[in-house]
Amino acid sequence: MKISFSIPAYNEEHRIARCLESVQKEIIRAGMEDDAEIIVVNNASTDHTKEIASGFPGVKVVDETRKGLTFARQAGFSHSSGELVANVDSDTMVPPGWLDTAVREFGRDPGLVALSGPFTYFDISPISRFWVTCFYGIGYATYAFNKHVLRAGAMLQGGNFIVRRDAMQKIGGFDTSIHFYGEDTDVARRLNEIGDVKWTFRLPIYASGRRLSHEGILKMGMRYALNYLWTTFAKKPWSEEYLDIRTDWRE
Numbered sequence: 001m002k003i004s005f006s007i008p009a010y011n012e013e014h015r016i017a018r019c020l021e022s023v024q025k026e027i028i029r030a031g032m033e034d035d036a037e038i039i040v041v042n043n044a045s046t047d048h049t050k051e052i053a054s055g056f057p058g059v060k061v062v063d064e065t066r067k068g069l070t071f072a073r074q075a076g077f078s079h080s081s082g083e084l085v086a087n088v089d090s091d092t093m094v095p096p097g098w099l100d101t102a103v104r105e106f107g108r109d110p111g112l113v114a115l116s117g118p119f120t121y122f123d124i125s126p127i128s129r130f131w132v133t134c135f136y137g138i139g140y141a142t143y144a145f146n147k148h149v150l151r152a153g154a155m156l157q158g159g160n161f162i163v164r165r166d167a168m169q170k171i172g173g174f175d176t177s178i179h180f181y182g183e184d185t186d187v188a189r190r191l192n193e194i195g196d197v198k199w200t201f202r203l204p205i206y207a208s209g210r211r212l213s214h215e216g217i218l219k220m221g222m223r224y225a226l227n228y229l230w231t232t233f234a235k236k237p238w239s240e241e242y243l244d245i246r247t248d249w250r251e
Contacts, residue, residue: 001103002035002083003162006076008069009090010043013052015208020056022093022206030099039079040090043072049090066176069158070183074174082165089159092119093206101203102162113195114154114188116161117203124209128217132209135221136201139228143199146232147192153232154197158184160205163191170194181227182237189232 005023009016020038027036039060040053044067053061064075077085084106088094105115118136121129143155161184171190178186191197212220223239230238 001106002037002081003032003086003099003102004076004080004082004084005036005038005086005088006041006073006080007039007088007090008041008043008064008072008076009045009049009053010067010072011045011047011049012090013045013047013049015091016040016049016052017056019088019090019092019094020053020059022095023088024056024058026094026096026099029096030103032099032103036099037080037082039076041072041076041079043067043069043075068176069180070174070176070178073183074176077165077168077173080165084162085165085168086162087159088205089207091208091210092159093122095120095204095206098203098205101200105198105200105203106162106164109196111196112164112198113167114156114161114163114191114197115203116156116184116188116197116199117205118157118201119160119207120204121209121212122206124212128209128212131217131221132212135217139225140199140201142225142228147197153185153189154192155199155228156184156188156197157199159207160203161187163187164195167191167195178237179240181223181239182231185228185231186235186237189235 042050042063044065062079064072146152147154175186188197226238
């Protein structure tokens with residue numbers, strides 16, 4: 001079962017190296033060197049993201065000049081060849097055992113079309129991580145109620161989900177009219193119509209909490225919740241504008 005890692009990157013020269021290092025280490029640890037590929041989508045970067053990613057042996061770098069998350073995700077998917085496509089963000093780090101969980105879940109359930117898990121924010125305070133855990137608990141309960149009772153949609157965590165190639169092709173790929181918020185919920189909603197979409201706490205990934213730190217956990221939690229509900233039931237995001245933390249907020 002070949003897996004392709006698709007990693008969109010816009011001006012991530014300070015973070016892309018440790019992301020790629022973690023992915024390569026996990027591929028080697030899992031013994032999947034012959035069954036994995038890594039694709040970095042250089043999404044109109046103006047820094048050294050492309051040069052850094054190109055310096056990693058075996059990493060394929062493709063350019064997507066149309067700036068936007070869904071454009072980048074679609075480009076990564078189009079250039080991938082794996083039966084499974086893992087969508088991880090360039091400011092994340094894959095922990096040991098991540099591939100074991102993914103391969104096991106898809107291997108034992110032919111009806112599973114997508115698998116996702118939470119972010120573990122490594123650069124925020126303990127109290128902030130506590131509130132994030134509470135948010136995930138509420139989100140999971142809402143997801144379970146919508147999926148199993150209302151039979152409406154499912155949940156994926158953007159930046160930490162794996163999808164079967166044939167299922168993604170059936171739904172027509174990513175909706176590039178969605179700029180940022182709701183892109184993962186839109187994919188989950190459409191995939192749920194053709195197969196099983198599973199969200200599990202057993203598939204965590206390390207991620208930067210810079211957006212949470214800048215905008216605030218409560219504000220971000222409310223925004224993500226509203227976009228999840230709107231995209232699930234109205235089939236479009238609640239908000240179209242988003243803060244570009246690489247441009248609007250300099251680290």
